Amino acid sequence: xxxxxxxxxVHLIGIGTMSIAFLIFYAFILIFVNLNxxxxxxxxxxxxxxxxxxxxxxxxxxxxxxxxxLFPGVTIKRFVSRDDAMKSLRRKLGDKAGLLDGLxxxxxxxxxxxxxxxxxxxxxxxxxxxxxxxxxxxxDEVQYSQEWIRKFQAILEAIKIVGMIFGGLxxxxxxxxxxxxxxxxxxxxxxxIEIFKLVGATNRFIKIPFMIEGSIQGFLGGAVAxxxxxxxxxxxxxxxxxxxxxxxxxxxxxxxxxxxxxxxxSVIIGFIGSTVSLGRFFRI
Amino acid sequence: MRRRIGxxxxxxxxxxxxxxxxxxALALEVTGSPLSMIRKKVHQTLRYxxxxxxxxxxxxxxxxxxxxxVAIARAIVNNPLILLADxxxxxxxxxxxxxxMALLKEIHIRGTTVLVATHSQELLRDTTRRIxxxxxxxxx
Numbered sequence: 001x002x003x004x005x006x007x008x009x010v011h012l013i014g015i016g017t018m019s020i021a022f023l024i025f026y027a028f029i030l031i032f033v034n035l036n037x038x039x040x041x042x043x044x045x046x047x048x049x050x051x052x053x054x055x056x057x058x059x060x061x062x063x064x065x066x067x068x069x070l071f072p073g074v075t076i077k078r079f080v081s082r083d084d085a086m087k088s089l090r091r092k093l094g095d096k097a098g099l100l101d102g103l104x105x106x107x108x109x110x111x112x113x114x115x116x117x118x119x120x121x122x123x124x125x126x127x128x129x130x131x132x133x134x135x136x137x138x139x140d141e142v143q144y145s146q147e148w149i150r151k152f153q154a155i156l157e158a159i160k161i162v163g164m165i166f167g168g169l170x171x172x173x174x175x176x177x178x179x180x181x182x183x184x185x186x187x188x189x190x191x192x193i194e195i196f197k198l199v200g201a202t203n204r205f206i207k208i209p210f211m212i213e214g215s216i217q218g219f220l221g222g223a224v225a226x227x228x229x230x231x232x233x234x235x236x237x238x239x240x241x242x243x244x245x246x247x248x249x250x251x252x253x254x255x256x257x258x259x260x261x262x263x264x265x266s267v268i269i270g271f272i273g274s275t276v277s278l279g280r281f282f283r284i
Numbered sequence: 285m286r287r288r289i290g291x292x293x294x295x296x297x298x299x300x301x302x303x304x305x306x307x308x309a310l311a312l313e314v315t316g317s318p319l320s321m322i323r324k325k326v327h328q329t330l331r332y333x334x335x336x337x338x339x340x341x342x343x344x345x346x347x348x349x350x351x352x353x354v355a356i357a358r359a360i361v362n363n364p365l366i367l368l369a370d371x372x373x374x375x376x377x378x379x380x381x382x383x384x385m386a387l388l389k390e391i392h393i394r395g396t397t398v399l400v401a402t403h404s405q406e407l408l409r410d411t412t413r414r415i416x417x418x419x420x421x422x423x424x
């Protein structure tokens with residue numbers, strides 16, 4: 001069927017429009033998925049930072065670790081040396097990092113970040129651990145914040161609900177845009193369709209190539225949107241270092257299963273969009 | 285039903301982005317004929333209409349007379365019972381008009397019923413066939 005590739009401009013515009021609609025929707029899903037995951041994570045665990053008086057050597061760290069493993073539900077996340085801390089602060093300050101140049105010494109302490117599992121350790125674990133660790137003379141201070149995270153979670157839950165409503169609306173918007181895009185494509189091919197009818201083609205004969213076309217357009221629109229989203233994601237990840245309070249926010253891209261599902265969905269949207277458009281078109 | 289009737293129009297109504305062969309083949313494609321049979325019938329019909337050497341050309345590249353002949357080829361490739369022609373010579377100059385009318389006559393002789401709708405008195409003068417006059421949609 002040669003007519004699928006004719007009139008490339010109309011197709012490209014159609015795919016472009018759909019990509020934008022999908023992109024907005026997918027970007028939203030990406031944020032939502034991460035927010036959701038993060039909320040759950042935060043609910044189950046708590047991050048604690050152990051600050052040292054001086055840069056600790058291997059022996060000191062090993063001793064601390066031995067102490068930590070006496071408690072259930074403790075996971076060592078990572079060690080931040082004084083240099084690491086300075087580098088991180090410089091990065092966060094960005095172009096204002098010059099402010100730090102005046103410092104003769106690095107005032108930032110080294111720290112050990114650990115997470116505690118509330119399920120395994122219980123509610124009293126953080127305080128117990130803090131008191132125990134602060135008795136060790138190489139340790140300066142232990143910080144964690146339980147109250148703060150609870151409040152934050154409430155906000156996140158609210159955002160989730162608003163998010164779902166918003167997501168639903170975006171989905172409908174995408175569907176609407178796509179249906180109209182395909183309708184425009186059909187209108188630009190009106191004469192051609194009439195000639196087909198003249199020659200005796202059945203409605204189904206005419207419709208099927210358009211439905212295939214619509215499905216492919218939907219797929220391409222979705223694929224392009226995903227690629228663009230991925231590129232933006234990569235750029236954002238390498239430039240932004242997000243740390244909220246005591247927790248680091250790792251933004252993950254969509255999982256392969258989710259990507260697969262979204263692509264299938266984009267094909268279905270393309271298919272439904274073209275079917276609906278064709279239905280209206282043929283009733284004229 | 286459409287497949288036992290062939291239609292020809294004043295403005296040809298060919299697909300501009302397909303070549304001559306493809307335009308004529310379309311009439312057979314819609315009936316689901318196999319590719320080999322399509323090829324044979326289309327070649328045959330185009331030869332009959334002296335268009336064999338124009339198979340790869342596109343409608344915009346052809347003259348008015350040639351385009352109308354392609355339209356006729358498309359209309360008869362399916363061996364229809366009736367051929368309807370709506371002002372078939374309306375867009376053509378006098379010489380071509382005679383050519384096309386002669387062609388239609390030939391097709392008629394070969395066994396197809398040919399029905400020509402026209403406003404042209406000249407066409408009526410030259411024909412010996414039955415004439416049906418319509419006034420405001422009714423036979424007069």
